[in-house]
Amino acid sequence: MKIIHTISELQSELSVLKTQGKKVGLVPTMGALHEGHASLVKRCVKENDVAVVSVFVNPTQFNDKNDLLKYPRTPEADYKLLEANGCSIVFAPSVEEMYPEPDTRQFNFAPLDSVMEGAFRPGHFNGVAQIVSKLFDAVKPHRAYFGEKDFQQLAIIREMVKQLQFNIEIIGCPIVREEDGLALSSRNARLSAEEREIALKISQTLFKSRTFAADHSVSETIHFVENEIAAEKGLRLEYFKIVDGDTLQDLKDWADTDYAVGCITVFCGEVRLIDNIKYKGI
Numbered sequence: 001m002k003i004i005h006t007i008s009e010l011q012s013e014l015s016v017l018k019t020q021g022k023k024v025g026l027v028p029t030m031g032a033l034h035e036g037h038a039s040l041v042k043r044c045v046k047e048n049d050v051a052v053v054s055v056f057v058n059p060t061q062f063n064d065k066n067d068l069l070k071y072p073r074t075p076e077a078d079y080k081l082l083e084a085n086g087c088s089i090v091f092a093p094s095v096e097e098m099y100p101e102p103d104t105r106q107f108n109f110a111p112l113d114s115v116m117e118g119a120f121r122p123g124h125f126n127g128v129a130q131i132v133s134k135l136f137d138a139v140k141p142h143r144a145y146f147g148e149k150d151f152q153q154l155a156i157i158r159e160m161v162k163q164l165q166f167n168i169e170i171i172g173c174p175i176v177r178e179e180d181g182l183a184l185s186s187r188n189a190r191l192s193a194e195e196r197e198i199a200l201k202i203s204q205t206l207f208k209s210r211t212f213a214a215d216h217s218v219s220e221t222i223h224f225v226e227n228e229i230a231a232e233k234g235l236r237l238e239y240f241k242i243v244d245g246d247t248l249q250d251l252k253d254w255a256d257t258d259y260a261v262g263c264i265t266v267f268c269g270e271v272r273l274i275d276n277i278k279y280k281g282i
């Protein structure tokens, strides 16, 4: 496994492999890697000749300075996990390498980016699009892998690929959970033991809501989730929405779509956690 820090070195390495006809897959990450990331890497390794994993905490997608400062960074452990999972190239650039000058590009993904994470983290998806488009330009992969845990991000990346006409297949990968159900997240590392217990209520509520939804309306299901989360003192709900999985717009009636997804963001202490569940569709 090679660890590369500059775009020029990355491109000279990849151009040799591409002229040999090798298919290149990319997994963009912000490091502090866990089994959720590993599932993306494994799939990338299986489906491509060369698996590139980027590890870069992208400052332009953080609207909260504290969140950026406290974002976990574990490069040595990350490299071990990547090597063990068959990654060929780690791309770990500096901020200066990715942003030699400020990126002033403004994307418009409306209406996908005006709801949920887009509404609560202003500028977040613009920053994600800036870095992911730079990574796509640098690597020019045949395929790129993203987790469904960041459900809205996946929809926005697909839209970005259309708008910027990237010839890249975007592959969404299912959420990997702890045995007890908590969605794996780098931010889980910031939870105290007590908060970790409390955080479990998030996924448990989503699972229960799927049973509840079978014989209740969309709005009743939303209230069910809101009440369950409110009942847990250590949690503060930022939002819970049931949306059409393609348009991300609020769903009024289950019959209005074949693809219904519930997306939640909850603060557990100071740590902001996201999760989602599919009520209808694959």
Ligand SMILES: Nc1ncnc2c1ncn2[C@@H]1O[C@H](COP(=O)(O)OP(=O)(O)OP(=O)(O)O)[C@@H](O)[C@H]1O
Pocket (backbone or CB within 6 Å): 028, 029, 030, 031, 036, 037, 039, 040, 145, 146, 147, 148, 149, 150, 173, 174, 175, 176, 177, 183, 184, 185, 186, 187, 188
């Ligand atoms: N539990 C998971 N299951 C599947 N994919 C995941 C999971 N957690 C993260 N990913 C995916 O890994 C990629 C990199 O995510 P990122 O590095 O932000 O990690 P993260 O755990 O989502 O961190 P955080 O949510 O704390 O920012 C994204 O495409 C993300 O959706």
Ligand SMILES: CC(C)(CO)[C@@H](O)C(=O)[O-]
Pocket (backbone or CB within 6 Å): 028, 029, 030, 056, 058, 061, 128, 131, 132, 150, 153
């Ligand atoms: C896609 C990504 C690596 C861009 O920084 C980030 O948003 C993430 O980890 O999901």
Ligand code: BAL
Pocket (backbone or CB within 6 Å): 030, 061, 062, 150
């Ligand atoms: N996993 C999404 C990256 C972020 O929270 O900024």
